[in-house]
Amino acid sequence: MHIGQHIKEVMRQQGVTATQLAKDICCARTHVHRIFCKDSIDIALLERISTALNYDFFHDLSEEFKAKV
Numbered sequence: 453m454h455i456g457q458h459i460k461e462v463m464r465q466q467g468v469t470a471t472q473l474a475k476d477i478c479c480a481r482t483h484v485h486r487i488f489c490k491d492s493i494d495i496a497l498l499e500r501i502s503t504a505l506n507y508d509f510f511h512d513l514s515e516e517f518k519a520k521v
Contacts, residue, residue, distance in 0.1 A: 453516050455498070455509070456490040462507050476504035 463473060470484040477484075477500040487493065487501075502509050 454491045455493050456488040460488045462505055473504055
């Protein structure tokens with residue numbers, strides 16, 4: 453799973469803009485756009501994004517891991 457693209461897709465589905473997410477996680481909008489390019493992410497940052505979007509990205513990552521094992 454490319455986590456950055458997954459975050460971007462969830463945002464699109466929820467109608468959340470990069471500007472809105474940046475405000476919610478206390479960072480610059482440009483940083484949010486850099487996140488979209490990442491295929492890995494810091495756990496603390498993912499937790500803030502999950503909370504801001506009310507979406508459990510950890511569950512999705514866990515399910516992908518289980519499917520590979």
